[in-house]
Amino acid sequence: MTGHRAGEIKGWRLRRFESPWVNPKLFWGAGLLLAIVALGIIGRAFWNLDLAFTGAAPLKLPPVGFENLRGQEGAWIHPIGTDGSGRDMLALIVIGAPNSLFVGLLASLIGMSLGIFLGFSAGFIGGRTDDVIRVVSDVMITIPPLLILVVVQSAWGDVSLTMMALLIAGFVWQSPTRLIRAQVLSMKQSGYVQMARLSGASTMHIMFREMLPNLVPYLFGSFIANVTTSIVTAVGLEVLGLGPQRIPTLGRTIYEAINAGALIQNLWWWWGIPTLLLGLMFIGLLLVNLGLDEVSNPRLRKL
């Protein structure tokens, strides 16, 4: 008890030690991701999004301060240039970046929910249920998602963002299932779960009130890793031209840039800016994941 008081009196360094959630990696990672979300929100309020569709603007206009091969200068009316069909890059980014993040989050959320449900069922019920879930998830984990998705989407034709997220979710539930099953199996034997059974707790109470809170750090970590995987998969499909056809996404923009020969025409802003944003997104996710690792594993924390 004296320890708590002593901690409060001492400086910031010690408080950082006491509350693992105050973590610089977590802070910067979350900051980056929020910045991308903010770009979408603020952009929608202050920028004309109709510019994301083929317009009357000059084609292949560079960002402000640069010149394209035809000697045209960038103009403030299109601050980061236009693409090969005269669409405003800023509008494309404002719509596209949150879309990519959205697909990742939605796919991962669905995948995690499935994983939590299946993992708990397998670990808790055991027996035949466990066998089926385990075998299916082990088999699914060996199938490369991109391969299947390419086939499915090319057969499907155009898809919506939500549809794509659902399809990807079908490939990101296996690892959380395995993780949670393993944790549930070991936790089921633990003293506090036995105590809860003795206390007349219902199965639901044991699962969600006794076990789940202790799984939270793992779930967070697994969730973030899944978001990364989902975005990579989504972008991969889009770059192959298999994503949604009418909705701008970062991957689709890159696909069009490659298709139009942006690389040889030195139209670097066309493919470069979406790539940069994707890079920032992954760095943000990585930092959040590392930060969460330190939160859930005290041995990684520095004094």
Place this chain on the structure above:
Amino acid sequence: MNALNVTDLSIDFPTARGVVHALTDLSFSVARGRRLGIIGESGSGKTTTALAVMRMLASPGFVSGGSIRLADLNVLALPEEEMRRARLRRVSYIPQGAMNSLNPVMRVKDQLKDAIVTHEGRTEREVLRTRIEDAFAGVGLPEHVGSLYPHELSGGMKQRVCIALGVILNPELIIADEPTSALDVVTQRQVMQTLKDVQQGIGAALILIGHDMGLMAQSVDELVVLKDGILVEHGDMRRVIVNPRHPYTRELVASVPLVGGESFLGNSSVVPDVARPREGLPLLEFENVHKDYGGITALHPMSFSLCGDEPRIISIVGQSGSGKSTMGSIMLGFNPPSKGRVLFEGQDVAGMSPLQLWDFRKNVQAVFQDPYACFNPFYRVDHALSFPFRRFGYATSDAQVQDSMHEACRAVGLDPALILRRYPHELSGGQRQRLIVARALMLNPKLLIADEPVSMVDASLRATILKNIYDLKDRHGISIFYITHDLATAYHVSDFVMVLYKGQVVEAGPPKEVIGDPQHPYTQLLIASIPWPDPDRDWGGTTTAAEDIAALDASDRDALTVFRGDVPGFRLDVGA
């Protein structure tokens, strides 16, 4: 010449909340061929001392003063490479829970070979083989054990492999850190005798670290008593035990329960507050209960009925693997019997409706062995007490729940202001186990299953916690099944004792008969294996433990249970 001289040794651990003095000005020495015991409870600096001698202190701990001399060697000034060579060769360490310190993917004989080759360079194959064989023979293990993997050995055998490993290079000093804390009494005696024999054989000095005064009395010549990193008493073992000078030493000696002699429970003539209403059906009944796992029989058919009109404490004793914990989990309904039925107030536990199950849980509670695992780390400790209290419908208001928790804490000798609202990791093992007893008290069940409730708690606290449990029967009228390997406590606490051996009841009756005057060879062996905190009482006489065990195995396995008398309210039948 002394094998080890420790002078004014101090060890500090700098932490975020200031420097912790783990050890302050400790001085002692051991001569070759002598055995020194270091005793104290957890956190007293015993293991820290041992690690400092090996120069294996975990950071951030460091030696802040004093010297350690290993014969002519100044340990603290040695370069790392020379220290590495001195380890095992000049000083060997048998760690706590040595069972986990063997490499699981190597045959044990290869691990011994590694030790020799690392320290002595290339050795001829024949020489290696004979040395390893001798080492195994020295610790009483048959030759074929060498080609087994650690998981194929029992706990006692692994411990003996560790001893073989510790002595194979004939070190001058052996440090054994609670080498038997994970073993049952029978194996403990065997392992300790092996260790003593081997140590005398090579003429090394031995430092034995432990918390059990009885074990010390049977094993060492000299005793150092540590409390909070400070030496409180040092002297000849006989003198320290017979005539302790420091109050803490006296407390340690007194904390060991003895068979016979004065009860540690004190005067127990209190009339129970709660009178149990008489019910027609027995509280708990076993009907030919039998349990096997695969082809192995964990529990042979047995029947008993506990009436429950008057509270009783029934002890179930036996070593690990005797089936006593299986019995406990069958009683709790966690583990269905393979054959037979368990009846609670006439109702089969296996086929209960949710409402009946709720009533069963409300009336049958438990205290488990591991106080560390019993609390959900996510919640404050209050959760463990208040949740079942509400769940079983005792709660009328938040204030009343708080009052009951405070009252229960005070009843087991805890200060509620210091204990409640804290997280489990902030409490010691003893405090947690007392809280679990407080929980049982709050729920006021009709029956409590106490499965080794004190085996993971410091010796000095055991008596207090057992007293708390005894009070449950004495003052609150709760019947208790006390599952333990400790016959001395069973002797004092219980009304009836069942001795289990390989899933079979070998002897049963009132404790004064069964434990005071055992008839079955197994019970006799168990009693003989108790380390007495009395230097004059030899630990098993001339026959070694191994011979006793062999004799027991040779004796008739189908021998009938020895019945030594009945107590009213409890009836036991064995066999189908």
